[in-house]
Amino acid sequence: MILLRRKYLFYTLALLSGIFTSLMVATDVWITVRVVPNPYVFALCSFMVGSIVHVLILIIATAKMNRKKFIGTVLDPNFLGFFIPKNGLLKHLILAGLGNAISTISYVYVVALTQDPSSVLPFTNLVTAYLIIGDLMIEKEKPVLIEVHAFFMIILGAILVSLSRGIINLAGLALVLGPMNLGTFLYVYEQKKARTIKIRGKRYDSINLRVWSLLFTTIFVIIMAPLIVGPESIVLSIVISIAHFFVIALDMLLAFFAYVLYIRALGMGKMSVVNALVSVSVVISLPLTLILAWVFPDVYILPDLSGVFGLVRIIGIIFVFLGMTALSFSEVVGYILIKSRPGSGSKLLKKLSTIKGVEYVSATAGKYDYIVRIKIRSLGKAYENVLQKIIKIEEIIDFVWISVLKEWELV
Amino acid sequence: MDKVNAYILINVKVGTTAHVFNELSKIDEATHISLTAGEFDIIVRVTVNSLEELFNLTEKIHKIDGIIKTVTHVVEKELSKTEI
Numbered sequence: 001m002i003l004l005r006r007k008y009l010f011y012t013l014a015l016l017s018g019i020f021t022s023l024m025v026a027t028d029v030w031i032t033v034r035v036v037p038n039p040y041v042f043a044l045c046s047f048m049v050g051s052i053v054h055v056l057i058l059i060i061a062t063a064k065m066n067r068k069k070f071i072g073t074v075l076d077p078n079f080l081g082f083f084i085p086k087n088g089l090l091k092h093l094i095l096a097g098l099g100n101a102i103s104t105i106s107y108v109y110v111v112a113l114t115q116d117p118s119s120v121l122p123f124t125n126l127v128t129a130y131l132i133i134g135d136l137m138i139e140k141e142k143p144v145l146i147e148v149h150a151f152f153m154i155i156l157g158a159i160l161v162s163l164s165r166g167i168i169n170l171a172g173l174a175l176v177l178g179p180m181n182l183g184t185f186l187y188v189y190e191q192k193k194a195r196t197i198k199i200r201g202k203r204y205d206s207i208n209l210r211v212w213s214l215l216f217t218t219i220f221v222i223i224m225a226p227l228i229v230g231p232e233s234i235v236l237s238i239v240i241s242i243a244h245f246f247v248i249a250l251d252m253l254l255a256f257f258a259y260v261l262y263i264r265a266l267g268m269g270k271m272s273v274v275n276a277l278v279s280v281s282v283v284i285s286l287p288l289t290l291i292l293a294w295v296f297p298d299v300y301i302l303p304d305l306s307g308v309f310g311l312v313r314i315i316g317i318i319f320v321f322l323g324m325t326a327l328s329f330s331e332v333v334g335y336i337l338i339k340s341r342p343g344s345g346s347k348l349l350k351k352l353s354t355i356k357g358v359e360y361v362s363a364t365a366g367k368y369d370y371i372v373r374i375k376i377r378s379l380g381k382a383y384e385n386v387l388q389k390i391i392k393i394e395e396i397i398d399f400v401w402i403s404v405l406k407e408w409e410l411v
Numbered sequence: 412m413d414k415v416n417a418y419i420l421i422n423v424k425v426g427t428t429a430h431v432f433n434e435l436s437k438i439d440e441a442t443h444i445s446l447t448a449g450e451f452d453i454i455v456r457v458t459v460n461s462l463e464e465l466f467n468l469t470e471k472i473h474k475i476d477g478i479i480k481t482v483t484h485v486v487e488k489e490l491s492k493t494e495i
Contacts, residue, residue, distance in 0.1 A: 201414050201458075335447070335454060337420075346488075353490045364418065366484030371418055402449035408436065409443050 009409055013265035014277035020258035021281040022288055026300075027251040033299045035244045039108040040229045044237035047104075047218040049245060050252035054211045057256055058082060061207050076264055078205040085194075085212055089204060092194035097216025099186025104217070105224050106180035110172045122162040123176045125155050125279055130185040131271040134192075144378075150326035151276050157319025158279040160312050161286060164304070187213075188271050195267040206263035210256060277324060283317050332379050333404040336390065338370040344395035351393055356385045368400075414458050416486040417465055419472060421453040427477025428452060434475040440468055451482075 028042075036042040061072030062081045072079035085093050128151050191213060197204045226233055241248060265274045286303060293300040305313060340348055345363075348370065352361045357376035364371050376382045390399055423431045428446060435444050435455055443456040455472075459465045462485070469483055 201416070333445070335445075337450070349488065349490060361490045362416070362418070362484075362486040363488040364484035364486055366418075367482050368484060371484060371486075400450050402447045402451060402454065404445040404447050404454075407443065407445045 010265055010268045011277065013261045013268070014274050015280055017258050017261035017265060018278045018281040019284055020254055020261065021278060022284040024251060024254040024258055025281070025285060026288055026292055027247075027254060030296075030299055031244075031247060031251060035247060036240055038229075038233075038236075039111040040225050041233055041237050041240060043104050043108045043221060044225050044233060045241045045244075045248050046252060046255075047214070047221045048237060048241045049248040050255065051215055051218045053249050053252045054214050054256060057253075058207065058211045072205070072207050075260055076206045078202040079207050080199060080202065080205055083199065083205075083208045085208070089194055089197050089199075092190045092197070093209070093212045094216050096187050096190035096194065096213040097218075098220050099183045099188075099190060100213065100217040101183070101220030101224055103180050103183030103187060104221060105228070106175050106178075106183060108225075109228070110175050110180065113169070113172055113175070122159045122282075123173060124181060124184070125158040125162075125282070126177065127181040127184045127188075128155050128275045128279070130181055131188060131275050134185060134189050134271055146326055147273070150323040153319045153323030153326065154276040154279050157316045157321075157323060158282045160316025160319065161282045163309070163312060163316075188266070188275065191263055192266050192271050195263055203267050206260045206267070209263050210259045280320060280324065283320050286313065286317075332374075332376050332382055333407060334374045334382065335402045335404070336370075336372040336374060336386070337368040337400045337402065338372065338390075338396055339367075339398045340369045341395050341397055344369075348393065348395045351395070352390075355389045357382065358386070414460060415462060415465055416456065416458050416489070418484045418486070419455045419457060419469065420451040420482040420484070421455065421472075421478055422480040423452045424477050424479055431475055431477045435472070438468065438471070440464075 032039065032042055036045055058072075059082075061070060061075070061079060063071050065071050065073070070079050070081050072081070132148070132151060191209060194204055194209055194213075195206065222234065262274065262278060265277070289300055289303050293302040303313070304310075338352075349361055349363055352358060352370060352372055355372075357374050359373040359375050361373075362371045363369065374382060374386055376385060387401070390396060421431070431453060432444060432446065435441055435453065438455075438457070440457045440459050441455050442458050443454075445454045446452070447454055457465070457468060459468060465483070465485070469481060472478065472481060
């Protein structure tokens with residue numbers, strides 16, 4: 001068992017996801033240059049092979065390590081084994097798959113439409129701004145000013161790092177800002193919703209979530225792509241998938257790790273924060289592309305680091321790191337231990353749960369009747385948003401505030 | 412069968428927090444360990460299979476050097492942020 005500081009775990013998951021994303025992007029480039037130049041066929045091949053790879057991973061993860069634990073618990077302690085989604089969970093996974101398919105097809109369309117897609121693709125980082133609105137919808141709480149500053153620093157930094165000399169194609173830009181980013185938004189939003197559903201007392205695990213959302217994405221991509229490039233693309237994709245199975249499988253294996261870590265981070269923090277942290281992949285991609293362009297000059301293009309462009313990229317990297325540091329300012333975490341009047345029951349449970357900053361409320365048997373966990377940006381906010389509300393609840397006889405100084409969580 | 416979740420609120424002797432934390436981190440059933448300021452010094456959240464397992468676990472915790480007092484609270488019902 002490993003116990004990690006909760007804050008470090010969150011940042012480690014999001015940043016590791018960024019590293020896997022940059023490795024995946026490098027493999028994508030290799031495949032599109034050397035194996036499948038047609039972006040539509042590449043998307044179809046990725047999802048077809050990806051479905052096989054992900055189902056195999058799910059089978060391996062469901063094997064038992066010892067009598068008690070599944071192998072998958074190494075990657076996600078919540079892993080429950082093979083689990084067929086139903087009802088609300090199924091709806092979230094289908095919508096996540098639809099969002100991912102819309103985003104993928106739009107990406108492919110942008111690559112096919114614009115001569116230099118690298119001039120518009122950096123604007124995919126703006127999806128974080130869409131996610132801030134999503135966080136508002138889920139958490140019903142405005143992001144604090146420092147969070148908004150940090151988001152924009154990271155977004156602008158990521159755009160600066162990945163800028164190219166190409167002329168911005170307006171149709172391509174509209175596609176990125178419209179269906180592509182909206183598709184990504186739907187994908188992230190529905191994954192967050194699915195991740196927070198509890199099954200047998202635990203959050204729905206990231207491995208099942210990734211596998212099922214990918215399977216639904218594959219179905220939607222297989223329906224959508226032939227409408228644009230014709231049904232023969234399916235046959236061609238099957239042939240290429242068989243011929244180049246292993247290299248595409250490696251790409252999808254990297255995608256699996258990138259997304260599982262991303263989904264785990266999503267379960268711990270705001271969507272916009274996770275996404276902003278994963279944007280670090282553009283910074284990691286820079287040295288990675290430099291090395292790859294040196295080793296494989298025929299596949300990778302050397303990033304322009306001369307003159308003003310070099311300076312702009314350095315400014316971008318500084319922005320990304322400044323933004324991340326600002327985001328990592330610690331939140332105030334605390335517990336409130338409550339004694340209540342007899343018979344207050346579920347009414348009090350509901351009242352407590354509507355208070356801003358409350359993560360969860362546990363009705364307990366013991367000296368105290370309720371243990372409330374609070375996570376909020378500052379002690380001042382804890383006073384205004386939480387304590388001021390608590391003292392007004394008449395069912396509460398007494399309460400004790402306990403501040404968390406450091407915290408470890410099971411990894 | 413549903414798992415049993417519980418909070419174990421702990422008071423420790425001055426200067427033994429690090430030692431107690433190290434011992435607590437060896438417990439497989441601990442899902443969160445928080446070092447706190449206030450009425451208690453450490454709050455541990457555990458997940459076990461049964462109340463009997465919880466009893467055995469608290470017995471084990473009582474044997475850790477430096478612990479003065481523990482108060483165990485079994486979770487009967489819980490609402491998380493997403494269900495709210």
